[in-house]
Amino acid sequence: MKRLFAKILLFFLNLVLIISCNAVKRLEPDQNLLVKNQIFSNGEEVKDSRIYSRLHQEPNTRILGFPLRLHFYNLARPNIDSILTAKYLENETKNRKLKNLLSKKQFDRFLKSKVEFNQWLKRTGEAPVLVNEEDSKKSENRLKSWYWNNGWFNVETDYKIIPLEDKEKRAKVEYYVTPHEPYIIDSIKTEISSRALDSLYELNKAESAIKSGTQYNTLDFNDERDRLSQLFRNNGVYNFDQEYISFDADTVETDHKLNTTLIIKNQRNNVGDSISRVPFKIHNISKVNIFTDYTYSQRNSVLTDSARHEGYTLYSFDEMRYKPEAISDAIFIKPGNIYKDTDRTRTYNRLNALRVFRYPDIQYTLDPDDSTATDLVTNIFLTPLPKYSLGFDFDVSQSNIQEFGIGFGGSFLIRNIFGGLENLEFSGRGSIASSTDAAASRDENRFFDITEVGADMKLSLPRIFLPVDTEKIIPKYMSPFTNMSLGFSTQRNIGLDKQTFSGILNYTWKPSKRLNNSLDLLNIQYVRNLNPENYFNVYQNSFEELNDIAQNSNFELNDPPTLGIPDEADDFINYVVSDDFPNTGLNQDDFFNVLDIYERKLRLTENNLIFATNYTYLWNTREGLYDQEFSRFRFKIETAGNVLSLLSGVLNYEQNEQGFEKVIGVAYSQYAKTEIDFIKHWDLGNDRIFAARAFGGIAIPFGNSNSIPITKTFFGGGPNDNRAWQAYDLGPGSSGSILEFNEANMKLAFNGEYRFGLIDQFKGALFIDVGNIWNVLDNVDIPEYKFEGFQDLKELAVGSGFGLRYDFNFFVLRFDIGFKTHDPAQSDGNRWFRDYNFSNAVYNVGINYPF
Structure with missing residues (x-):
């Protein structure tokens, strides 16, 4: 196998060498391929990637130094129509043979397929980036603009195209920058026409993005414009727009000092053909009208029902179906308060999170009863979603413990079940899957050896449901919810089979768009093994x-x-x-x-009774599915059995043979568990991303337990962990995975992955996975399993490899090959690259990215 790997590697090296010779085969004699850009500032080469990204032209995309997409483009024939004409239409011999073999329709389709394939090669590939004066001049101008926008107003630039003597039809471009002395912001003055805006500015000018003594940066002025717009619109100026803000900069004979004047004009007032200016005003909310069952078709119908609550007026075209206090609690726009953009945004977000209404329509109009034209009337139009909703789902999946799975389920949702915007949902699920480990242990003739059937009931309340008032701790703008659920499932999985009963009392709230909090005040699980x-x-x-x-x-x-x-x-x-x-x-x-x-x-x-409480903190800067650069941090802490332990003196529990206390005939679990998970993605440009992940987790038994329930332990290996080992095959420690399903109560994992585009929707990746699991502070005494100090970090397993992915836009199909780079199961001194070959590699198939 090692010889085979060497032959494969040699083949690809020769292929790369052969193709590289033809990178410029489509170029004319007077054309040069751009192979490199270099920027020099005051004679020293610039290394800042931000500056290079400003250039109009960049060399063709390279994957590990190889311009794969360029070579794909070169495979296309530039004059495909004339080639096909000469080869198949004007060549009588070939023409006659093909027409005898194919019908005219098939012959035309054959020619069309040739053209379409040629177009696909061009579309999938990347045209050669050619060096020319026009594009180089554009790059020079962009370079000058970047320096100017960063304070070097007197910057001088030049460029030079340099053909490479040792490489035919190739050239590089060198750009020369002389920045000179930058300009520093000196004085900051204001010309604000409206007294109201001037007062707001003076109260908040300490937060200005423009600071005296700092180097000029255009982005700072853009940030200041955004800040002022938000400041005014969140303090009553509902009709303010950024177009009213401008800056005047004086640099004449100032010795590289910049004197800035902030100018904010009055509001334009168009009356007929005349235009005048009137000062901006602070607007108050005088009335809030809520139409609870609005539809466009009945916009002119007569309102038949109404209610009032804490200054809000609710209207309905039919009988009111909602409790007024529930609706008003979701509205952040309050009568008597000043206008705020944030109140409007929070109202949108809260109403959408309820899953009771379609996207709401919020409109502001001047109050006709106010002669000063400062009061606003707010009209909120709510269109209800259907009270009952039925859903079905079906999916095909692959995970750490199953090679192939089919899942199906259904749900029945009742909206606003008690009139207070509560939602009640019943759901059922089932799945069948294949696991080679389970099949080998029970019935080798059955492909689907994992089955699961389950049902859940969940009640969601749009508030924190507790006997104490939590408004000061968790205000309603954090979109609090209380979720109460009951669940049951029965599984036929690894041969023991089990039934699980669960009950959860959960609270969630979101202090900001990026931050989520989740607290399971009660998380009760009873796991019963059916086939011990x-x-x-x-x-x-x-x-x-x-x-x-x-x-x-x-x-x-x-x-x-x-x-x-x-x-x-x-x-x-x-x-x-x-x-x-x-x-x-x-x-x-x-x-x-x-x-x-x-x-x-x-x-x-053994059967498990887990009576737990857990809290999860999640910080995620990713705002959309297509965000390429973001951070994600998750922290979770969980304790179990403490409440039952406190009640032991009162309830006088029975004990099992090991001396542990039993509740409903089962020894309850007692432990403390914590997990920390951090993910970071860097966008390197040109469809290249570097992703990293760090994970640490530990679960410590105490009191009524000397081990952790298997459902709460950690495992190593698999397509989403260390890909050089199969799931459950890694660890614990240096034991060498001698058991069928290896698990432990401590885990460390670190992953790094370089992702890059290949051809069309195909992506490639190079990765390194590091980690292992150990037993610590439990009833396991085998030295190879245990983590006894920092010296055991030498037992971290290292896997490395490469992968191929296909992006379907809504999901990614992933194939990874992992090689055991450092295997702690081997003897000391013989762990590195021991089984680094294809025969000992692990082949993983997964859905979506591992992190």
């Missing part, structure tokens, strides 16, 4: 180790001498664990191996 007797059919490695130990013990085996599942296997464990050590005939290592197998079986087959 199938344990050793699933975990074959554990069974084989147990069987080998049994054959070397004093335990009487049947003929053939193999432990039966489950009875004999369980009997042997009880024989070893319950009897005195010397009577088993085992050495100390075998005894403790049986003990480990017993404890793991006990943990993976």
Whole structure:
């Protein structure tokens, strides 16, 4: 396989060399391909990528130094029509053969396909970037503009086109910049015609983006224009616009000092053919009218119902279906307050988040009862969505524990069920999937060996539902919601099968567009294993180790001498664990191996009762699906079992065989868990992105538990983690993934990925994944599994590789190949590049990007 890899690499290197020779084959004798731009400022080469991005021309896009799209473009024939004419229409021999073989319609379609393929090559590829005086001059002007906008008003620029002597038909362009001394902002004066605006400016001028003593920057002036517009429109000036703001700059004989004057004119007033100027005013909201069931078709109908609440007037064309206090609580525009843009935006956002109305229409008009023309009447038109909504979904997926899955589900939504904008939703779901691990453990003849059926009921309230007032802590502009849900699911997955019952009391609120908070005050889960007797059919490695130990013990085996599942296997464990050590005939290592197998079986087959509380903080600067540069930070903390533990003295719980307290016959879990996840994307331009991720998590059992429920542990490997290992195959520590499903209660993961465009919708990626899982502060005593100090960081696994993706716009199909670069399961000194080849690589298929 190593020889095969070397042959493949040699083939691609030769291919690149051959194609590189033809990069300029389509150029005319007097044309040169642009291969490099260089910018020099005062004789020193500029390295700032922001400045290079201002140039009108950039060399053809390169992937790992290779202009792939240019070569794709060169595959197209520039005169395809004349070639086809000469080859197939004017060549009588070929023409006759094809017409005898094909019908005229097929012959025409054949020629058309040739033309379409040629067009696709051009469209997918990238035309050669040619050096010429006109485009270089445009780049020079853009360069001059960039320096001017950053304060170098006396900048001088020049350029030179330099053909490369050692490369045919190629040239580079050097740009020469002499910035001279920059201009510094000195005095800042104002000419604000409106007294109201002048007062607002003086009260808030300390926040100005234009600072005396700083170097001139056009962006600062743009930011100041935006700031002033927001300031005025959020302080009552509802008809203010940026066009009224201008700046006058004086640089004559000022010794590179810039004296600025901020000019804000009065409002234009058009009356007939005459135009006059009137001062801006501060406007107040005098009335707020809410039309709760407005539709365009009944805009001229008679209103039949109305209500008032805290200054709001609500109208309805039919009988009022909403509680007035619920509607008014979603409106931030209040009678008696001044006009604010933020109140309008918050009202839009809150009403949309309710999922009860279509996008609202908010209109402002001057109050006809106010002679000063300062009062505004606000009319809010709400169009209800249907009270009942039925939805269905179907999807095909791939995840860490299933190679192929089909999911389906449905939902039934009742809007405004109690008249207070509450939504009640019933949903059901089902899925079937394939997992090779599960198939091998139970029924090799069944492709779909994972099934799940579940149902949920969720009630959403547009407020924080608590016996205490939370308005001061979580004001309504944070869009608070209370969500109460009940759920049930039954799964046939890794062979043990289980049922899960859940109940959640959740609160969410959003202090800003980027920040989300979620608090599960109660998150109760009861997990019941339905098929624990199938344990050793699933975990074959554990069974084989147990069987080998049994054959070397004093335990009487049947003929053939193999432990039966489950009875004999369980009997042997009880024989070893319950009897005195010397009577088993085992050495100390075998005894403790049986003990480990017993404890793991006990943990993976026991039922779980999790009575938890958790809080999640999410900061995400990504504003849209197509944002290429953003940051995402998530922090989660969870505790479980503390409330039940506090009640133990009052309720006098029973205890199980291990001495743990039981509630409804199940030992409840007690632990503390935290996770930190940070993702950062950098847009490098030209369809190139560098993405990085860092994750750390730890779950510590205490009190009524000495281990973590398996649903709350961590695993390593898989298409969204360390792609050089299969899911659940990595770790713990340096143990070498000796179990079928490896998990632990501590995890570190770091990922870096360089993404780049290839051809059309095809994308490429190079990645490095680092991480591992360990056991810490629990009942696992095997040294290879445990994290005992910073010295164990040498057990971090490193995977590297490359991937190919196809972007369907609404999702990305991903294929990655991961190679084991540093394998902690190998012996010290023999861990780097031990199995770095295609035969030991892991091939991952995924949906969307891993982070």
